[in-house]
Amino acid sequence: MNHELNLTLKVWRQKNEQSPGHFETHQVRASEHMSFLEMLDDLNVTLEQQGKEPIVFEHDCREGICGSCGFMINGQPHGHRPRTTTCQLHMREFNDGETILIEPFRAKPFTIIKDLMVDRSSFDNVIQSGGYISVRTGSAPDAHSVPVRKENADEAFNAAACIGCGACVASCPNGAAMLFTGAKVTHLSLFPQGQPERYERVQSMVTQMDSEDFGHCSNYGECSLSCPQGISLDVIAQLNQDLLLSSYMKRKD
Numbered sequence: 001m002n003h004e005l006n007l008t009l010k011v012w013r014q015k016n017e018q019s020p021g022h023f024e025t026h027q028v029r030a031s032e033h034m035s036f037l038e039m040l041d042d043l044n045v046t047l048e049q050q051g052k053e054p055i056v057f058e059h060d061c062r063e064g065i066c067g068s069c070g071f072m073i074n075g076q077p078h079g080h081r082p083r084t085t086t087c088q089l090h091m092r093e094f095n096d097g098e099t100i101l102i103e104p105f106r107a108k109p110f111t112i113i114k115d116l117m118v119d120r121s122s123f124d125n126v127i128q129s130g131g132y133i134s135v136r137t138g139s140a141p142d143a144h145s146v147p148v149r150k151e152n153a154d155e156a157f158n159a160a161a162c163i164g165c166g167a168c169v170a171s172c173p174n175g176a177a178m179l180f181t182g183a184k185v186t187h188l189s190l191f192p193q194g195q196p197e198r199y200e201r202v203q204s205m206v207t208q209m210d211s212e213d214f215g216h217c218s219n220y221g222e223c224s225l226s227c228p229q230g231i232s233l234d235v236i237a238q239l240n241q242d243l244l245l246s247s248y249m250k251r252k253d
């Protein structure tokens with residue numbers, strides 16, 4: 001069975017950061033089996049056939065892995081389905097006759113490049129400021145040469161699942177990036193390999209995060225609820241703990 005849906009889309013169109021944007025209305029028919037991005041692809045083909053500009057949106061893997069896709073669907077980052085990226089959202093989640101509001105992630109550091117595409121290089125800057133470990137490269141070490149506790153490995157793996165999509169920032173009333181930064185800090189601070197730079201790392205990443213104009217965390221928790229990877233608020237607690245310890249370490253030096 002292939003149910004077709006008749007939908008009204010209200011899509012945000014904006015030429016660039018400087019120009020004002022507006023909602024544009026489109027009537028579309030979509031198969032319930034299409035992904036949300038395929039539905040937009042279809043609309044873009046129609047727009048191009050009519051000599052109009054296609055809607056700009058970001059994507060890459062379309063498998064929920066890369067973090068490229070993402071915009072607001074009916075006021076929620078990646079839409080209403082929990083733990084689902086925009087590329088993995090299917091039209092069967094919507095009702096025939098529904099009106100869907102589509103707009104870009106809105107946060108001060110995420111400036112609009114065009115239509116639904118925003119500049120998330122502030123995330124790259126946070127990672128470049130400390131989201132790595134310095135190691136001698138060479139041949140790969142034996143798998144068990146550095147033992148890691150199972151609990152730490154599991155927690156680090158959960159934190160490392162962050163795909164850097166930005167939904168946490170877009171859903172936060174303060175536009176805070178604590179869940180993202182916490183995930184990046186946590187997955188390295190739980191490993192022996194992450195210890196030498198642990199406290200410098202957290203200071204440097206938090207300083208960079210603040211300089212990128214993200215807001216401050218006031219524990220709403222919306223970030224974790226809208227995260228497609230289900231990153232837990234525990235990573236924010238870990239970040240705050242490491243940050244506190246880092247100022248103590250600094251005083252001891």
Ligand code: SF4
Nearest residue numbers: 162163165166168227
């Ligand atoms: S913490 Fe979740 S919502 Fe935030 S960037 Fe990472 S994957 Fe996306």
Ligand code: FES
Nearest residue numbers: 060062067069087
């Ligand atoms: S396109 Fe890669 S996560 Fe959606």
